[in-house]
Amino acid sequence: MGEAGAFVAELNDLQRLLDEFTKHGYTVYGPIVKGKSWVFSKVSSIRELDLNYTRTILPPKKLLHPVKNRIFDFKLNDGFEVFESCNVKNIVIFGIHPCDLRAIEKLDEFFSQHPEDVCYEARRKRTLIVGLTCNAVDEKCFCNSLGTGPEASTGFDILITQISDGFFLVEVGSSKGLDILKTLDLAEAKPEHFEAKRKHIEHLKSSFTKTADFEGLATLAKDKLDHKIWVETAERCLSCGNCSMVCPVCYCFDLYDSLDLTLKEGVRIMELDSCQLLEYAEVALGGNFRKERSQRLRHWLLCKFGAAGGSTYTSCIGCGRCIVYCPANIDLTEIAHVLKGG
Amino acid sequence: MSNPYIPRKAIIESIRDETPDIKTFRIKFKDGSFNFNPGQFVMVSMLGVGESAISISSHPEDADKFVELSIRKVGNVTGSIFKLKPGSTIGIRGPFGNGWPMDEASGKNLLIVGGGCGQGALRPLILDVLRHRDCYGRVEILYGARTPQDLMFKYEHDIWARVPDGCLLLTVDSIPTSVEWKYNLGVVTTLFGKTLIKPENSLALICGPEIMMHFAVRGLLSMGFKSDQIYLSMERRMKCGIGKCGHCQIGSKYVCKDGPVFTHSDLIHEPDKIL
Numbered sequence: 001m002g003e004a005g006a007f008v009a010e011l012n013d014l015q016r017l018l019d020e021f022t023k024h025g026y027t028v029y030g031p032i033v034k035g036k037s038w039v040f041s042k043v044s045s046i047r048e049l050d051l052n053y054t055r056t057i058l059p060p061k062k063l064l065h066p067v068k069n070r071i072f073d074f075k076l077n078d079g080f081e082v083f084e085s086c087n088v089k090n091i092v093i094f095g096i097h098p099c100d101l102r103a104i105e106k107l108d109e110f111f112s113q114h115p116e117d118v119c120y121e122a123r124r125k126r127t128l129i130v131g132l133t134c135n136a137v138d139e140k141c142f143c144n145s146l147g148t149g150p151e152a153s154t155g156f157d158i159l160i161t162q163i164s165d166g167f168f169l170v171e172v173g174s175s176k177g178l179d180i181l182k183t184l185d186l187a188e189a190k191p192e193h194f195e196a197k198r199k200h201i202e203h204l205k206s207s208f209t210k211t212a213d214f215e216g217l218a219t220l221a222k223d224k225l226d227h228k229i230w231v232e233t234a235e236r237c238l239s240c241g242n243c244s245m246v247c248p249v250c251y252c253f254d255l256y257d258s259l260d261l262t263l264k265e266g267v268r269i270m271e272l273d274s275c276q277l278l279e280y281a282e283v284a285l286g287g288n289f290r291k292e293r294s295q296r297l298r299h300w301l302l303c304k305f306g307a308a309g310g311s312t313y314t315s316c317i318g319c320g321r322c323i324v325y326c327p328a329n330i331d332l333t334e335i336a337h338v339l340k341g342g
Numbered sequence: 343m344s345n346p347y348i349p350r351k352a353i354i355e356s357i358r359d360e361t362p363d364i365k366t367f368r369i370k371f372k373d374g375s376f377n378f379n380p381g382q383f384v385m386v387s388m389l390g391v392g393e394s395a396i397s398i399s400s401h402p403e404d405a406d407k408f409v410e411l412s413i414r415k416v417g418n419v420t421g422s423i424f425k426l427k428p429g430s431t432i433g434i435r436g437p438f439g440n441g442w443p444m445d446e447a448s449g450k451n452l453l454i455v456g457g458g459c460g461q462g463a464l465r466p467l468i469l470d471v472l473r474h475r476d477c478y479g480r481v482e483i484l485y486g487a488r489t490p491q492d493l494m495f496k497y498e499h500d501i502w503a504r505v506p507d508g509c510l511l512l513t514v515d516s517i518p519t520s521v522e523w524k525y526n527l528g529v530v531t532t533l534f535g536k537t538l539i540k541p542e543n544s545l546a547l548i549c550g551p552e553i554m555m556h557f558a559v560r561g562l563l564s565m566g567f568k569s570d571q572i573y574l575s576m577e578r579r580m581k582c583g584i585g586k587c588g589h590c591q592i593g594s595k596y597v598c599k600d601g602p603v604f605t606h607s608d609l610i611h612e613p614d615k616i617l
Contacts, residue, residue, distance in 0.1 A: 071347045079431025080389040082348050115346040115584050222593070225613050252588030255347070255581045259390045266390050268347065273588070280589060281614070283579050284416035287552075289592070289614045299614065302593065309591035 005178060006171045007186035008193055014160070014168065015046040016184050017130075021092045024180065026128060029063060030094035031056055040093065049095060051162065054138045055319055059248030060093050060100050064123055065107060067245075069270045071119060071255070076264050085267070086119035088126055095132040096156070098149035099141075099319045103248030104129065105155040110251060110313040119270075128176060131156035133200070137207050140320030142333060145212040148317040150204040163196035212333040213340060214316060218306035221339055225298070229338045234294035236328040241274030243322035243330070244300060249314045250274070275299050297330075304332055346584050349387035349433025355408060356428050360494040361487075364459055365424060366399060366412045369432065376405050379441030380466030381575060381603050385583045386411065386423065387433025394419040395580040395598070397463035397549075398437065401470060412462035412494060438583040439602045442467050442547060443573060451479035451539045455558050457486050457530055457550020461494045463575045463602075464549050468502060479544070481508040482537050486530030486554070488515050490523050511536055530554060531561040541566040549575035552616045559606055559617060569607035574617070576602050576609075 009017070021028050022044065030043045031053040038053040040060060058067075073083040096104070111120040131152050134141075143149030152159055157177030161169045169189055172178045244250040254273040259266040273280060276297070281290040290296045302308045304322075306315035316332065323331045352369040360366055378398055385393045394417070400410035415424045426432065444467075452471065456464045464483075471481050483502055487493045493512065495502075503510040511533045513526035526533060530550070546562050548555050555574050562572050578590035578597040585599030593612030595601065600608075609617055 072345070074389045076390060079351055080433065082389075084345060084348070086345075111586070113585070117586060118345045222611060222613075251586070253581070253586075254589075255393065255587065257390050257392055263390070268389075270347075275588065275591075281579055283577060284414075284420075289578065289616075295614050299591070299593075302613070307594055309585075309588065309594055309596045311594065 006189035009168045026090045026092045028092045088122045092128040094130040098152035099143040099317045101155035102148040131159040133161035142210040142212045143318035144208045146318040230298040231294045234297045241276040242325045244274040246321040364414045378437035381441035382437035384436035399462040399465045414459040451544035452481045453546040455484045455548040457554040460549035483510045484533045486513040534561045547573045570605045572606040
């Protein structure tokens with residue numbers, strides 16, 4: 001928590017911070033209002049950002065593990081030639097909430113396992129993370145129950161907390177963050193500012209209305225593969241895949257080739273995929289090991305409870321997106337509750 | 343750090359017909375050596391079409407001269423591979439997965455049970471038995487296919503059958519009227535009554551359609567084999583081969599990374615399988 005230093009800033013100082021990022025060649029993305037929700041979008045002014053946002057539709061993974069991502073280009077001749085084309089630029093993701101910070105840490109750990117996903121690593125190395133402590137929680141937030149928020153202690157280069165109207169505590173999380181902040185000549189934070197943050201966190205913690213208990217579920221849920229909750233819930237599920245698309249830790253992807261009109265040149269694409277879709281587990285000759293919607297739903301929920309192949313890398317961080325964006329009102333905390341015998 | 347999604351180039355040196363829909367492609371790498379364990383697989387890349395997971399069917403000791411892939415034509419990628427001629431270039435990523443438990447198998451009796459094109463993944467193991475006969479106890483090979491024409495590696499069956507302290511038992515599901523067949527008729531589990539191997543100090547190693555493995559496991563368990571003496575090579579949809587894309591998951595296991603070879607006890611509590 002601010003081990004490498006902390007400062008205080010006003011709104012115009014945050015604008016100077018954005019300008020400094022731009023000067024260093026970074027494109028800045030932050031939460032802006034879109035319809036009745038928010039999205040991470042390119043921004044140049046602090047006034048475009050809504051620092052009071054609750055959650056974006058897509059999590060920051062859309063910038064680090066993009067929905068569609070070109071892995072390499074190729075040319076077909078006698079055989080083939082491959083040209084690497086990881087498209088990487090310097091970006092800042094500004095205003096990431098603690099739950100999403102934890103999600104990025106999980107993605108980092110997952111993609112850096114041998115053999116590393118070099119495109120992810122390259123993007124990640126050129127990304128600066130500016131965390132933002134939430135100003136408020138809503139009725140779908142439950143990070144507090146999972147210990148993934150509302151206070152962030154790691155996973156950021158800079159962490160901003162609004163401690164009073166228009167006044168911010170700015171904590172350093174890395175040397176890259178410090179290098180940028182030093183150029184702004186901000187006043188150093190005093191104990192009273194940390195105390196103000198502590199009170200804000202306390203207030204946040206007391207304002208959660210949603211709770212979840214996933215303790216031990218990774219084992220427990222697998223002992224209950226025949227529980228009726230899977231089939232009952234699947235009767236409502238549309239298998240649309242929204243839950244996994246908006247999940248900040250769902251990393252599953254498809255790989256496919258796309259040829260241009262000459263049929264001589266093409267690209268290999270990595271595209272976000274969802275285990276909720278029928279084709280996901282289909283094998284040659286039409287075999288499918290998760291043909292039933294209840295099997296697919298169960299697989300995703302087991303995954304969020306930490307019992308699938310992604311282990312804790314893909315387990316829930318409590319952002320509430322899958323609940324908000326499920327057209328069938330499926331709520332994984334309610335399923336957890338039933339499985340735990342509640 | 344190299345990009346694990348980029349395939350290496352290999353040249354097809356020769357192609358031989360195995361069955362009406364299976365061919366063995368002998369390939370050689372253009373860019374250096376290739377090492378693998380029996381039972382590992384590769385992602386074969388047909389740029390512009392896609393990739394398929396294919397088991398290696400040759401022996402690791404031959405890898406500096408050639409590597410063989412026995413491929414059944416079932417879809418777009420394998421269909422386009424079938425159009426290739428000797429001299430063509432294909433892309434290869436891998437080898438991936440764990441392979442057969444060679445250390446564990448050493449000194450033990452082996453009951454090798456294959457079904458259909460699953461025999462491709464078992465062949466490196468069988469070749470290892472032939473080359474290092476002293477390293478194993480009794481070795482019985484049980485192999486079943488739909489019809490006599492669908493049996494792979496027919497040109498080697500005589501050699502497999504002559505392995506000292508062992509046998510080769512063949513079976514088919516049905517016999518077309520014009521075909522002569524002197525061996526067993528019925529699914530592969532009907533051969534279990536003819537085996538001499540007892541569970542003690544033995545391993546069963548199985549590769550075939552999952553429904554066949556389901557019945558094979560039942561048969562072996564009733565013969566007294568323990569769940570952790572039964573090794574299965576699993577098939578699932580694969581995209582990346584390196585434990586990232588998620589497609590091949592069986593519950594908490596990645597088939598590409600934790601498998602494709604699992605003991606029956608590894609999988610017994612996992613969902614979404616026919617085992």
